[in-house]
Each structure stands twice: as structure tokens, then as C-alpha cells.
Amino acid sequence: MHYSKDHEWIVVEGGIATIGITDHAQQQLGDVVFVDLPKVGRVVKANESVATVESVKAASEIYVPVSGEVIAVNDGLTGDPALVNRAAESEAWFMKVKMSDAAELATLMDKAAYDKFVG
Amino acid sequence: MSEKLQRTALFEAHQALGAKLVPFAGYEMPVQYPMGVLGEHNWTRQNAGLFDVSHMGQGFIVGPDFATSARAMEQLVPADLLGLQPHQQRYSQLLNADGGILDDLMITRAAYTGYEGWLYVVVNASRKDADYAHITAHLPEGVTLQPGVDMALLALQGPKAEAVLAKLNPAVLELSFMHYASLKISGVEAHVSRSGYTGEDGFEISVYAKDAVKLWDLLLRDESVKPIGLGARDSLRLEAGLCLYGHDIDETTSPIEAGLQWSIAKRRRVEGGFIGAERVQRELSEGVSRRRVGIKPDGRAPARDGTEIQDLAGRKIGVVTSGGFGPTVNGPVAMGYVEAALSPVGTAVQLLVRGQALPASVVNLPFATHNFKRT
Numbered sequence A: 001m002h003y004s005k006d007h008e009w010i011v012v013e014g015g016i017a018t019i020g021i022t023d024h025a026q027q028q029l030g031d032v033v034f035v036d037l038p039k040v041g042r043v044v045k046a047n048e049s050v051a052t053v054e055s056v057k058a059a060s061e062i063y064v065p066v067s068g069e070v071i072a073v074n075d076g077l078t079g080d081p082a083l084v085n086r087a088a089e090s091e092a093w094f095m096k097v098k099m100s101d102a103a104e105l106a107t108l109m110d111k112a113a114y115d116k117f118v119g
Numbered sequence B: 001m002s003e004k005l006q007r008t009a010l011f012e013a014h015q016a017l018g019a020k021l022v023p024f025a026g027y028e029m030p031v032q033y034p035m036g037v038l039g040e041h042n043w044t045r046q047n048a049g050l051f052d053v054s055h056m057g058q059g060f061i062v063g064p065d066f067a068t069s070a071r072a073m074e075q076l077v078p079a080d081l082l083g084l085q086p087h088q089q090r091y092s093q094l095l096n097a098d099g100g101i102l103d104d105l106m107i108t109r110a111a112y113t114g115y116e117g118w119l120y121v122v123v124n125a126s127r128k129d130a131d132y133a134h135i136t137a138h139l140p141e142g143v144t145l146q147p148g149v150d151m152a153l154l155a156l157q158g159p160k161a162e163a164v165l166a167k168l169n170p171a172v173l174e175l176s177f178m179h180y181a182s183l184k185i186s187g188v189e190a191h192v193s194r195s196g197y198t199g200e201d202g203f204e205i206s207v208y209a210k211d212a213v214k215l216w217d218l219l220l221r222d223e224s225v226k227p228i229g230l231g232a233r234d235s236l237r238l239e240a241g242l243c244l245y246g247h248d249i250d251e252t253t254s255p256i257e258a259g260l261q262w263s264i265a266k267r268r269r270v271e272g273g274f275i276g277a278e279r280v281q282r283e284l285s286e287g288v289s290r291r292r293v294g295i296k297p298d299g300r301a302p303a304r305d306g307t308e309i310q311d312l313a314g315r316k317i318g319v320v321t322s323g324g325f326g327p328t329v330n331g332p333v334a335m336g337y338v339e340a341a342l343s344p345v346g347t348a349v350q351l352l353v354r355g356q357a358l359p360a361s362v363v364n365l366p367f368a369t370h371n372f373k374r375t
Helices: A023-029 A102-107 A112-119 B011-016 B037-046 B066-074 B126-137 B161-168 B170-173 B207-221 B229-241 B266-271 B277-286
Strands: A009-015 A016-021 A032-037 A048-055 A057-066 A069-073 A096-097 B020-024 B028-034 B048-052 B057-060 B089-095 B100-109 B116-121 B144-147 B151-157 B182-184 B188-194 B202-208 B225-227 B290-297 B309-312 B318-326 B330-338 B350-352 B356-363
Touching: A009 A057, A009 B057, A009 B207, A016 A023, A023 B037, B011 B020, B011 B207, B028 B229, B037 B100, B037 B225, B037 B229, B048 B309, B057 B066, B057 B126, B066 B100, B066 B116, B089 B126, B100 B126, B116 B126, B151 B161, B161 B202, B161 B207, B170 B182, B188 B207, B202 B207, B202 B290, B207 B225, B229 B318, B229 B330, B266 B277, B290 B318, B290 B350
Parallel strands: B048 B225
Antiparallel strands: A009 A016, A016 A096, A032 A048, A048 A057, A069 A096, B020 B028, B048 B151, B057 B116, B057 B144, B089 B100, B100 B116, B151 B202, B182 B188, B188 B202, B290 B330, B290 B356, B309 B318, B309 B350, B318 B330, B350 B356
């Protein structure tokens, strides 16, 4: 698993990146009540804002850590946004992106570096 | 310009409870406890929530007798204060010369022996200094404002608040909405009023700062009571349709535009005689150009403060002043100002959220039914 400074996690399998927000991020957000996901087919650039998470407190932008095409979104979050609080780094993935530049992964952190980053 | 944040008498108690503390109106205040905003909101609607609101300004208008003090304050607010019974409390607004709202406040007629000329006021934390300067500048000779010193304010809100407090002093059972009593609670001298900011039955309890921790701990010992932060306080008052100063009301909005005419008695409407009366009386007779309304988004996306409200043709007709997720409603809720012609309940509007026009409609306030104890 790789991590971004904007608190997204990313798992890559066969050129497909599954992306979500970290457990640390969901703790900071508090109770998630709404998730706005991008459209399937959208071509995204690394660090672009592509989704929004609304907690009881505020709205937060979600930045995609890698470039490519959105090939799937987790519709389960629409009906059950609180899944982000229960399973941020597993079932509550946000989107799958078909990566266009594998080299972008090198800019991300591993678990040890991310844990240090959030201290 | 960053000044050192102030702390209430309960600061260490909040820390010990694991609260997340944030700067709010110059104070370091608990925004939530480990239960979280959603859980705290629901707990208050179903049980009893305990809030530290000691950051609010508690003060006294001191004159030689009740009528003199009431008459002096009637120059500053549109409420009927001369009609207050001993122990009774009213909600009102301090207005500027243009009829805009400088702050909203609670005013209580004291009835302590020897203090018959005193009114007790509670103002917003963020407006405290400005309010006190404004009030002082407009009080006549012989009537003064005395800011409360070393006082704390707790709120106990929710359907179980009465039972919890009655165990400590059954006299609260006799207390009706918008009235206070001076009570001893486990030896602590308390000024208890039946009022609040959640839409639920409940109490606001003013005590000396030195007694705040004792009372706080005592109330938390009851299994019906949990500590509630400012996050849930905001979602509770939003669902209850209550205004937050600086958002739903400010120096540009009048009490009539804000839908607060219920707080202005007939005598004051007719006679005027308060700062800002010209606009209030004109708007009462000629109507207003915009009105505060409830807005219910059709979908699940919350519309926050500042969101543009449009008619169905995409023309801007107003702006959201408070908005978020309402846990009791289990959906997004908002309030805002719209053009008067588009303010009737049922009007279809749209909300411009992240560039998308989302369908919504004008609805009645409150979103969550008030459960006040009326007698």
C-alpha cells in the first residue's frame, strides 16, 4: 500500500490503482455523511480534486494521487457513507483508476513513512 | 493579532474526558468528545446532553428598580421588557440604528431580594466586548452594565434533563419554559433557567466558576448524561431552526427579515422607541425584500454556509447561511435568505454545490419538532 500527503491510500494491481482515504483521515473527519464520487470514464491528473467527503463537521476534497482513467467507483458509499468510518482502508475504497504513468508511485510514501508523517 | 486563548473553568475537565479542543470566539472549547458529533447529537435528542457554554457573556443591567432598568434596556432591544414577570426571561436582539442585528441575547428579570432592579443578560461570546460597549454607551444615568465576573454557564438539554436535575433538586419540576429559579444543587448556588439552544426541553445553569467542576462532575455521574461539544450544539440548533449570530443574523439583517417578529410584542411594534425601530416598523407594515427560510435539499449532499440559492432558471435569489447534515432528520438541512417572492413554503429552488445545481425546496422551520416544556 502507498500513501499520499493528502491522506489517500492506493493499492496497485496490474496497472489498476484502487484509491481510498486513510484511517487517520477518517478519524480527523469524524462521522462521514455524504460522498461525492467522480464519473466512470473521467480522465484524471495526479493531485487533482476528484471527489468530496462530507462529514458532520465539514466538506473535504479528495485528491487522486495518480493520473489515469476512472474505471470504477464504489457505489456502496452513496447509500452507506459511514462505511468510510468503519472500513476506510478496505471496503470503503473510493475509485479504481487505470494508471497512465506508473512512475508516479515513486512520489508516494510507504506505510512507515506515512505513519511518521501523521506522527 | 493572535491573542492568547481563554479557558473556561471546565477546561481540564474537557481534557480529562478526551475532548477535541478548538479555538472558538477567543476560547479553547470542546468541539467534540470521543463519542463524536453524530453520537452526541443523537444522545441529546434521546437522553440528556451536558454543554459547557461558559464562554458566553453573562452580565447584569443594574438600576434602582425594575421599571427603570427595563425601560433603559427597552431603548436597546425591541422586546417587551416592562411586561416581564419576576423570574421571567425573554429572547431579543440588540439593534443598530439601521435596524440590523448587533447580537441576539437572553434577558431575565431578577427577583432576588435586594436585586429587584437587576436584569440578567446572556450574550454571544464573540460579541461580548462590542455588546457591552454598545449597551454601556446607551444606558441612561443611574443604570449601569456590570459584566459577570468568575461565572460559568452549563446547559443540560434533552428529554431526560428534567428527571436528571429533579433528582438533585425537585424544585425544577415547577420551572416553566423561559423562567428561572435560584436553587441549591448539592450545595452549589445555581441560577437555573428553563431554556436552551437545541430545541429540546432543558436547562441553562449559571454558577460561580469555582463551583463549575463540582456541578459538571455531579451531572455526569448520572448515566443519562453525556458531555456534548460545540459540533453537536451547532447541528442541534440548526435542526431546531435557531439562528447563529454571524451566520443567520448579522448587522445587515433585521429581526423581521430573520423571521424573529414573534419576539417583538405588539406594544413595541406600535410604540417603537428603540434603536432601529424605523426599519422594524417599516418592514412590519410594508414587508421585506428577503426572508430567512428553511431549505431542504432533495438529495443527500449537504449545502454549507455560503452556498448560492437559485431559482429554477438559474438566477441567484439568495444564499445559505447555515447548512449541514441533520442527524435527527437523517439528511441535509439548511437555512438561508431568499427573495420574499420565492420564500413561501414549497417553492422549488436549486443550490449551487461545487458547480452543480442541486434541487431543493423551501420548507417550514424547525426541521426537528421543538420539545419545550410549556405550561
